[in-house]
Amino acid sequence: DAGITQSPRYKITETGRQVTLMCHQTWSHSYMFWYRQDLGHGLRLIYYSAAADITDKGEVPDGYVVSRSKTENFPLTLESATRSQTSVYFCASSFSGGPNTGELFFGEGSRLTVL
Amino acid sequence: AQTVTQSQPEMSVQEAETVTLSCTYDTSENNYYLFWYKQPPSRQMILVIRQEAYKQQNATENRFSVNFQKAAKSFSLKISDSQLGDTAMYFCAHGGGSQGNLIFGKGTKLSVKP
Numbered sequence: 569d570a571g572i573t574q575s576p577r578y579k580i581t582e583t584g585r586q587v588t589l590m591c592h593q594t595w596s597h598s599y600m601f602w603y604r605q606d607l608g609h610g611l612r613l614i615y616y617s618a619a620a621d622i623t624d625k626g627e628v629p630d631g632y633v634v635s636r637s638k639t640e641n642f643p644l645t646l647e648s649a650t651r652s653q654t655s656v657y658f659c660a661s662s663f664s665g666g667p668n669t670g671e672l673f674f675g676e677g678s679r680l681t682v683l
Numbered sequence: 684a685q686t687v688t689q690s691q692p693e694m695s696v697q698e699a700e701t702v703t704l705s706c707t708y709d710t711s712e713n714n715y716y717l718f719w720y721k722q723p724p725s726r727q728m729i730l731v732i733r734q735e736a737y738k739q740q741n742a743t744e745n746r747f748s749v750n751f752q753k754a755a756k757s758f759s760l761k762i763s764d765s766q767l768g769d770t771a772m773y774f775c776a777h778g779g780g781s782q783g784n785l786i787f788g789k790g791t792k793l794s795v796k797p
Contacts, residue, residue, distance in 0.1 A: 599783050610774060610789040618783060626784065658728065662783070670716060670778065672785050674728035 571595075574659050574675035582683050587646045589678045591659030599662045600642040601626075601672065602634065604655040611658065617642055649682045656680075685710050687777050689788035696765045697796055703750075704760045704791045706775030712736075716778035717751065717758045718785065723771040731773070734758065765795045 572593040581587050593600065598619050603611040613626030615634040623634050631653060633645045646653055656679050660672040687708045696702035708717070719731040734742045734751050741749050746763045762769055772792050776785040 601784050603787075608789060611787040613784050616784055656726065660728075664783075671718065671730055671733060672728075672776075677726045677728075679726075 572659060572661055572673055572675045574657075574678050576678060577676065578679050580681045580683065581649050583650060584648050587649050587680065589644045589646075589657055589659075589680070591642045591644070591675060593640055593642075593659075593661045593673075595661060595663070595673070596639055597661035597663050597673070598639070599664070600636065601660045601662075602632070602642070602644045603658045603660065604628065605658060605677070606655050614644065614657075646680075649680075651682050654680060654682045685777060685786050687775055687786050687788040689775055689791050691791045692789070693792045693794070695794040695796055696762075698765055698767060700765055701761060701763045702765055702793065704762075704773055704775075704793065706758045706760070706788060708756050708758065708775070708777045708786075710756070710777060717749075718776040718778065719747070719749070719758075719760045720774045720776060720787075721769075721771045722774065722790075723768075728774075732760065762793075767795050767797060769793060770795045 575590045601616045602614040605611050612628050614632050617623045617636045620639045636642050656677050658677050659675040662672050664670050715736045717734045721729045721731045732742050732744045732747050741751050748761045750759045772790045774790045775788040
């Protein structure tokens with residue numbers, strides 16, 4: 569089915585471990601984004617990508633790494649997880665970007681708990 | 684910096700009543716989009732309604748409508764005939780992020796009571 573999918577949906581890990589959250593979209597959207605959602609903060613942008621092999625930092629990038637070798641995939645890696653990275657992570661995509669950014673299409677979210 | 688402010692962290696409304704959620708934003712852009720997203724307990728982000736800034740007419744989607752005041756940078760959401768299924772977190776978002784992203788407010792938790 570077409571859409572945007574995230575995996576895993578739930579993950580528990582320990583401090584210091586590496587974790588990768590996967591994101592796959594079937595629309596061939598150019599733009600992809602990673603947000604984290606925390607109570608009292610809404611959604612904050614971690615990283616974004618305007619196209620394959622083009623990525624850049626968002627508002628809260630520290631401790632995260634992304635790559636985009638193919639248009640449809642945009643994995644997010646926590647190189648050494650910390651408790652402050654316990655959060656719900658959303659991947660999203662859109663056809664356009666810039667000042668006229670249109671609708672974002674969201675994945676179902678990945679809840680990550682770092683013990 | 685571009686920001687989105689939702690001044691009501693929580694609201695409640697009786698079933699079948701009308702409720703209005705407030706949102707203000709700051710931007711230097713002239714053309715942009717504004718959105719309201721709904722996040723029910725399932726956690727899925729669902730687009731409720733979208734407004735293009737160059738359109739003066741307020742957007743409407745069934746029971747959902749907006750009051751868009753461009754000069755005041757205000758974008759409120761009105762829900763008419765509230766239903767129990769409207770219980771959710773509602774996020775206002777502005778499509779003017781410099782990285783091509785949406786900028787979100789902190790959300791308003793809406794509870795519809797029977």
